[in-house]
Amino acid sequence: MSVAEPTDLEWTVRNRIYEAFAETGRAPALAQLAAVVGATEHRIRESLRRLYAAHEVAPLPGEAGVWMANPFSGVPTAYEVETPNMTCYASCAWDALGVPAILGTDAWTRTRCAWSEEPLEFGVRGGDLEGDGGVIHLVTPLRDAWVDIGFT
Amino acid sequence: MEAWLDETGHPRGTVVTFEHMWALVRPWYAGRLSADWRGRSVREAQAILDEVGLRGDFWALG
Numbered sequence: 001m002s003v004a005e006p007t008d009l010e011w012t013v014r015n016r017i018y019e020a021f022a023e024t025g026r027a028p029a030l031a032q033l034a035a036v037v038g039a040t041e042h043r044i045r046e047s048l049r050r051l052y053a054a055h056e057v058a059p060l061p062g063e064a065g066v067w068m069a070n071p072f073s074g075v076p077t078a079y080e081v082e083t084p085n086m087t088c089y090a091s092c093a094w095d096a097l098g099v100p101a102i103l104g105t106d107a108w109t110r111t112r113c114a115w116s117e118e119p120l121e122f123g124v125r126g127g128d129l130e131g132d133g134g135v136i137h138l139v140t141p142l143r144d145a146w147v148d149i150g151f152t
Numbered sequence: 153m154e155a156w157l158d159e160t161g162h163p164r165g166t167v168v169t170f171e172h173m174w175a176l177v178r179p180w181y182a183g184r185l186s187a188d189w190r191g192r193s194v195r196e197a198q199a200i201l202d203e204v205g206l207r208g209d210f211w212a213l214g
Contacts, residue, residue: 136170
């Protein structure tokens with residue numbers, strides 16, 4: 001079944017989600033979104049379906065809320081990112097650097113190497129990339145990234 | 153990394169340095185907090201990847 005294109009309502013929902021992540025580091029609840037945009041929770045779930053099809057926002061399983069609005073994650077991950085104003089979670093190493101990029105601020109990530117499990121820190125300080133170095137291994141070819149965004 | 157791939161069963165993807173990823177994420181995430189954001193076309197996204205030197209089948213969007 002095809003999913004309808006995002007309308008102005010979907011873009012408003014999408015922007016409120018990003019605003020909440022940028023300000024608090026956390027995803028807004030469905031009820032909050034419904035109240036802010038003046039829609040029902042049922043319509044917000046429909047918006048999340050449309051935004052997922054547009055590769056903008058991923059809903060939690062069961063459409064219980066917002067899972068991801070890259071680079072932000074609505075659920076805890078191995079990539080906790082500390083900014084001058086809040087702490088948030090990124091979906092992956094790519095997105096851990098996406099947080100300072102989207103916010104235009106410094107941000108620091110403390111995680112562990114997926115291979116060695118050694119502590120690993122990296123981020124942006126004073127606008128410059130700093131950290132332990134190393135490499136990022138990406139598994140999923142980009143054209144398939146949204147087929148299973150959780151795995152990606 | 154070979155041991156990690158064997159252990160997890162993950163397929164070999166591609167490897168990028170943190171420096172290269174930092175070069176990508178700045179244009180990749182530019183404008184996404186703007187109220188005017190209406191998504192990005194495949195062509196526009198591919199142009200960003202090309203611009204930072206991420207080319208080839210792994211990085212192909214279309």
